[in-house]
Amino acid sequence: YGAHGLGGCYAPETLMQPLLDLEAAFVAALEDPDFQRELQAELRTFVGRPTPLTPAPRLARELGIAEVWLKREDLAHTGAHKINNALAQALLARRMGREEVIAETGAGQHGVACAAACARLGLRCTVYMGEVDMARQAPNVARMRLFGAEVAPVSAGSRTLKEAVNEALRAWAGNCHRAHYILGSALGPHPFPLLVRTFQSVIGREARAQVLEAAGRLPEAVVACAGGGSNGLGLMVPFLDDAVRLVAAEAGGHGTDPGQHAARVGPGRIGVLHGCRSLLLQDEAGWTSDTASISAGLDYPSLGPELAALCLDGRVEALRATDAEALEGARRLCRTEGILPALESSHGLAVLGRLGARSVLLGLSGRGDKDLSTYQAALGA
Numbered sequence: 001y002g003a004h005g006l007g008g009c010y011a012p013e014t015l016m017q018p019l020l021d022l023e024a025a026f027v028a029a030l031e032d033p034d035f036q037r038e039l040q041a042e043l044r045t046f047v048g049r050p051t052p053l054t055p056a057p058r059l060a061r062e063l064g065i066a067e068v069w070l071k072r073e074d075l076a077h078t079g080a081h082k083i084n085n086a087l088a089q090a091l092l093a094r095r096m097g098r099e100e101v102i103a104e105t106g107a108g109q110h111g112v113a114c115a116a117a118c119a120r121l122g123l124r125c126t127v128y129m130g131e132v133d134m135a136r137q138a139p140n141v142a143r144m145r146l147f148g149a150e151v152a153p154v155s156a157g158s159r160t161l162k163e164a165v166n167e168a169l170r171a172w173a174g175n176c177h178r179a180h181y182i183l184g185s186a187l188g189p190h191p192f193p194l195l196v197r198t199f200q201s202v203i204g205r206e207a208r209a210q211v212l213e214a215a216g217r218l219p220e221a222v223v224a225c226a227g228g229g230s231n232g233l234g235l236m237v238p239f240l241d242d243a244v245r246l247v248a249a250e251a252g253g254h255g256t257d258p259g260q261h262a263a264r265v266g267p268g269r270i271g272v273l274h275g276c277r278s279l280l281l282q283d284e285a286g287w288t289s290d291t292a293s294i295s296a297g298l299d300y301p302s303l304g305p306e307l308a309a310l311c312l313d314g315r316v317e318a319l320r321a322t323d324a325e326a327l328e329g330a331r332r333l334c335r336t337e338g339i340l341p342a343l344e345s346s347h348g349l350a351v352l353g354r355l356g357a358r359s360v361l362l363g364l365s366g367r368g369d370k371d372l373s374t375y376q377a378a379l380g381a
């Protein structure tokens with residue numbers, strides 16, 4: 001992707017053929033009317049698409065912005081955008097004759113989405129999740145198990161998303177003829193970044209049509225939080241050729257020193273992690289740095305290669321919101337519009353007031369039920 005040659009397929013020999021098979025199956029499925037018909041029917045009747053584009057006049061007034069629109073992925077089934085990709089990849093897995101799915105999760109939303117899609121399609125599901133994330137997103141662990149998935153605790157390293165991806169990739173490498181690995185963000189070895197952004201771009205196609213219909217023109221700015229980059233790319237890709245500012249909000253954590261945040265644009269340098277070459281938080285010796293964020297879904301040292309390339313090429317502006325600013329963004333949305341956002345989405349809310357834009361469309365990537373204990377502790381709910 002982009003002038004910096006990001007992306008690629010840095011995978012062990014044993015995964016090369018499964019990745020080639022996946023790319024071929026993906027291309028064939030996209031061209032298969034039956035696959036598309038089933039995917040569209042499931043998105044409509046199981047996921048509940050199209051998700052609404054909600055005007056937020058009271059939030060806008062408090063921020064001094066003329067218009068704020070919210071693309072409501074929090075209202076998709078399981079409570080976040082992750083279901084768009086998980087369902088499509090589960091349909092693809094079944095089409096490839098795979099009987100089981102492996103996945104990683106940080107915030108638990110991707111894990112819940114995979115567990116729900118696998119229950120729906122009759123596939124076995126194993127989700128790898130860091131022990132730290134299992135504690136801070138406990139409601140999602142319960143939901144995965146209720147959907148019949150096995151949640152495999154990961155106790156290595158920082159016990160968050162990075163290690164969960166390591167374990168999921170390792171498990172897939174040892175079982176790649178029977179299992180499909182549903183990678184949850186626009187990351188990983190090719191074709192995963194392409195697959196995920198393609199399946200997530202339904203968000204932006206809907207939002208662009210909805211805002212033209214409701215407002216009669218495009219917004220000045222389109223904003224999304226960025227962990228691996230899937231909800232951001234899904235929302236922004238259909239706007240790439242428009243004269244619209246595109247803004248990605250990264251996790252500013254609780255400081256600017258290495259290990260205190262997960263802001264890759266700026267502090268990150270190009271490196272390889274989890275099969276793809278992209279912006280990566282790393283030390284001088286090239287060891288991946290620790291990260292920190294109040295939101296599990298943004299707490300990851302690398303940014304997906306396509307969104308990283310768009311940032312490096314200047315098409316997407318990367319801003320960062322600290323833990324405290326994200327909490328304030330969540331509090332403000334709750335009080336002005338009666339919507340409880342996921343901590344990840346709250347990073348997008350936190351930057352709206354800084355843009356100097358008259359009209360803004362924000363991707364609300366998920367709901368905040370999973371974060372209630374954090375909100376209660378921080379906001380005294």
Ligand SMILES: CC/C=C(/N=C/c1c(COP(=O)(O)O)cnc(C)c1O)C(=O)O
Nearest residue numbers: 106109110184227228229230231297366
């Ligand atoms: C795949 C690991 C990321 C997860 N979630 C990331 C996430 C994100 C960040 O991931 P991207 O959209 O891929 O940047 C944003 N919003 C919500 C509600 C999220 O749950 C997860 O496991 O649920």
